[in-house]
Amino acid sequence: MAEIHPAQRVAVLADAQNLYHSSHSxxxxxxxxxxxLDATVDGRELVRAIAYVIRADSPQEESFFEALRDIGFEAKIKDIKTFGDGSKKADWDVGISLDAVTLAxxxxxxxxxTGDGDFSRLCHHLRHEGVRVEVFGFRASTADELIAAADDFTDMGERAESVLL
Incomplete structure (x- = not known):
């Protein structure tokens, strides 16, 4: 796999739902x-940064979406779905995977x-295609199979003073 160098082109894909729940719990x-974003880019050439967010009709979410855009993320927004039985679902797994394969x-x-182990197969695919895969997540809530599938893992919990507000 490619080593890190300043001319390296990087895409950052942030699973905001997963990060929110991990950072809060x-x-x-x-x-x-x-x-x-600064930590993930690490001085390299940023090609695209996307934050995948869920619209849940909370009062401050629009300002959060705007703040993401101001920082340099493209905010992809999905509405939460409520089913007849009252259960709710919203995730971006397929969207993140499709964007990663396209950007590769x-x-x-x-x-x-993210810490979602569902992305381990995506990591294997990207690495097979010659793309370096780095994962940023909280070790305590990151699936072992995701860590094993990536070229590099950064524990955001060890960087809490700089990556948390």
Whole structure:
């Protein structure tokens, strides 16, 4: 796999739902997306940064979406679905995977900001295609299979003072 170098082209894909739940359950804090973007890019050439968010009709979410855009993320927004039995569902797994596969032709590295083990197969595919895969997540809530499938894992819990608000 490609080693890190300044001319490396990077795409950052942030699973905001996963990061939110992990940062709140483990640290009772929010993610500092500006610091996260700086840490993931690490001086390399940013091709695209996408934050995948869920619209849940909370009062402050529109300002959060706008703040993501101001930081440099493209905010992809999905409405939460409520089913007849009252259950709710919203996730971006397929959307993140499709974007990662599409971007793989244009970048050297894909950085996945999530702890969701469902992305381990995506990591294997990207690496097979010659793309370096880095994962940023909270170790305590990141699936072992995701860590094993990536070229590199960064524990956001060890960087809590810089990546959390």
């Amino acid at each position: 483990l640290h009772s804090q929010n993610v500092d997306y500006a610091e996260l 032709e244009k970048v050297d590295t894909v950085v996945l900001c």
